[in-house]
Amino acid sequence: MCIAKLSVDRVELAKGSYSTRLVQLGEAAGLTRHEVHPQPGDVLLARVTEVGEHRYLERPDGRLANLFDDDEVLLCYGEHEQAQVPDDLGPCQLVAAGGVAARTEREGTKARTSLVPLGLLVDEEGQVLNLRRWAMRMPVPYPSRPVTLVITGTGAGTGKTSAAAALIRGLNKAGFQVGAAKVTGTGMGVETWVMRDAGAKTVLDMTDAGLASTYRASLPTLVRTFELLVAQLAATGVGVVVVELAEGIPQAETGALLATPDFAHCVDGVLVAAHDAVGAGSGVARLRTWDLPVIGVTGRLTRSTATAGQAAQLTDLPVLTLADLRGPETAGSLAKPLAR
Known part of the structure; x- marks a missing residue:
C-alpha cells in the first residue's frame, strides 16, 4: 500500500465533522489512495470543490462551520438515500451536514456540495481508520434494562x-x-x-x-x-x-x-x-x-x-x-x- 505522510498541522487545520468526533486523530499516520475500495465508516480527508446544498459542516463541538471552496474536511463514508459509498476515491458529495460522504446516484433538485477525496486516513501499520475502531462495546456485566x-x-x-x-x-x-x-x-x-x-x-x-x-x-x-x-x-x-x-x-x-x-x-x-x-x-x-x-x-x-x-x-x-x-x-x- 502506497502511503503519503500526513502532517499533524494538516489534520488540525482540516475541518473535522460530527461523524468523526470519536476518531483519535493521533492514530492517523498518513493517507492512502493506492488500490483503495472505500467501506462505510472509513475516514477520509477531502477537498471541497464546489459548495452546494450543504453550506455548513457540523463540527465535533456542535458549531456549524461555513464551507468554502478548497476547504479540506475530515469526513467518513456512509450510505445514504439516493447515494452510496463508491468503490473508488473519485469525486463524490457531502450528503449530510454531520460529515458523511457518498456518491450521488442521481441529481436532485439541489446540487450537493462536491468533494474530491485526497485519501483515506491510515495508521502506522497501514490500516485504514474506520469508525468501528472507536465503537462502544457491550457493557460487562450486562446492566438491567431501564x-x-x-x-x-x-x-x-x-x-x-x-x-x-x-x-x-x-x-x-x-x-x-x-x-x-x-x-x-x-x-x-x-x-x-x-x-x-x-x-x-x-x-x-x-x-x-x-x-x-x-x-x-x-x-x-x-x-x-x-x-x-x-x-x-x-x-x-x-x-x-x-x-x-x-x-x-x-x-x-x-x-x-x-x-x-x-x-x-x-x-x-x-x-x-x-x-x-x-x-x-x-x-x-x-x-x-x-x-x-x-x-x-x-x-x-x-x-x-x-x-x-x-x-x-x-x-x-x-x-x-x-x-x-x-x-x-x-x-x-x-x-x-x-x-x-
Whole structure:
C-alpha cells in the first residue's frame, strides 16, 4: 500500500465533522489512495470543490462551520438515500451536514456540495481508520434494562425529535434520570443536541456504535446497534431511555427493526408521530401487528384540535401535544407504571 505522510498541522487545520468526533486523530499516520475500495465508516480527508446544498459542516463541538471552496474536511463514508459509498476515491458529495460522504446516484433538485477525496486516513501499520475502531462495546456485566420508550413516526417531518425532546423534559420534571438514543438514520448532531438540551443525562447515536448511517444496514446490525446503545445508557444509571427512530415506519431499515421480535421484547412503550389522523391510524395498526406496545399518538397532527380528535377516535389512544409531554404528570404517567 502506497502511503503519503500526513502532517499533524494538516489534520488540525482540516475541518473535522460530527461523524468523526470519536476518531483519535493521533492514530492517523498518513493517507492512502493506492488500490483503495472505500467501506462505510472509513475516514477520509477531502477537498471541497464546489459548495452546494450543504453550506455548513457540523463540527465535533456542535458549531456549524461555513464551507468554502478548497476547504479540506475530515469526513467518513456512509450510505445514504439516493447515494452510496463508491468503490473508488473519485469525486463524490457531502450528503449530510454531520460529515458523511457518498456518491450521488442521481441529481436532485439541489446540487450537493462536491468533494474530491485526497485519501483515506491510515495508521502506522497501514490500516485504514474506520469508525468501528472507536465503537462502544457491550457493557460487562450486562446492566438491567431501564424503561425504554420509543418514538417513531409515519414518515419524515412528523415531529419525532420535538416529541422526544418534550418527553425527556417531562420525564426530568417527573423525577426520572433520562438517557436518549437515535438508533436509525444518519450521523448528525442536531437531533442529539436537542435531546441533550432537553435534559437527557447522556445521548448516543449510531456513530457511537461505529456507523456513519444505518441506511442499507443489515437487520442484525440494526438490532445490535439498538441493544448496544440502550445497554450503554443503562450502564450510566438512568431510569428511562427515550429512543428515536429516523424517517418512520415506511423507511426500510426503521420498519425492519420495528418488525423484529428482538426489538419488541426490549421496548416498553411506543409513541407514534404523524401528520394526520389517517396516517396515525395506519401507523398504529401496523405497529400493533408487530405486537408493539403503542401507548399514544403525537406529532404535527396535534396542531389541529379537530385532527387530534379524529386520531383519538381512529386509534383509541391518547393524543399528546408537546405541552402534554413536557408536563411531569403526563410524562410520568407513561413511565411510572413501567418502572422496575
